[in-house]
Amino acid sequence: MFTVRRSIDIDAGHRVPYHNSKCKYLHGHRWKIVACVSAPELVPEDPDESDSGMVLDYGTIKTVLMDKIHDRFDHRMILWEKDPLLYYREGTGPTMPLLSTELLTNFDKVFGDASWLQQVPCIPTSEGLAEYWAGLIAPELSSAEFTLQSLEVWETPNGVATWVAPRIINIRLDLEK
Numbered sequence: 001m002f003t004v005r006r007s008i009d010i011d012a013g014h015r016v017p018y019h020n021s022k023c024k025y026l027h028g029h030r031w032k033i034v035a036c037v038s039a040p041e042l043v044p045e046d047p048d049e050s051d052s053g054m055v056l057d058y059g060t061i062k063t064v065l066m067d068k069i070h071d072r073f074d075h076r077m078i079l080w081e082k083d084p085l086l087y088y089r090e091g092t093g094p095t096m097p098l099l100s101t102e103l104l105t106n107f108d109k110v111f112g113d114a115s116w117l118q119q120v121p122c123i124p125t126s127e128g129l130a131e132y133w134a135g136l137i138a139p140e141l142s143s144a145e146f147t148l149q150s151l152e153v154w155e156t157p158n159g160v161a162t163w164v165a166p167r168i169i170n171i172r173l174d175l176e177k
């Protein structure tokens, strides 16, 4: 078994709703994202095969990371789609959201597009983003020869969450029996 790892960095904002400390405030990080791809064998030697002797080209992993993650999330604000900041109820509710749909529309006008805010289906902790982003890149980094084994999301230089492919976990559990 072989593994190769390729990383990219993005700068993006987020917040963690319900956190009892300062993580609940809007703030930003330089996120380091590391994709690990594994293969049981290397690509055989072939004059017509650019990836000869590799799991796959690091450049291929970089391209997928840039297309699926960097280009959509770099310099954006990442919020949970059910974040109370975004939830808006017409009329008067018990609590009014900070970012009403009207205010969001006005932000879009100022920025010239609607991509400044990236809503995600999970609370955007490093764990949640690792799973969500892995789902975005896994189809592009899986073939008969290789597979996405894990995705690390470093929120700070000292804190990292790792999504691990379920198949890998199952193999490990089998070995422990």
Ligand SMILES: [Zn+2]
Pocket (backbone or CB within 6 Å): 014, 015, 023, 027, 028, 029, 155
């Ligand atoms: Zn944070």
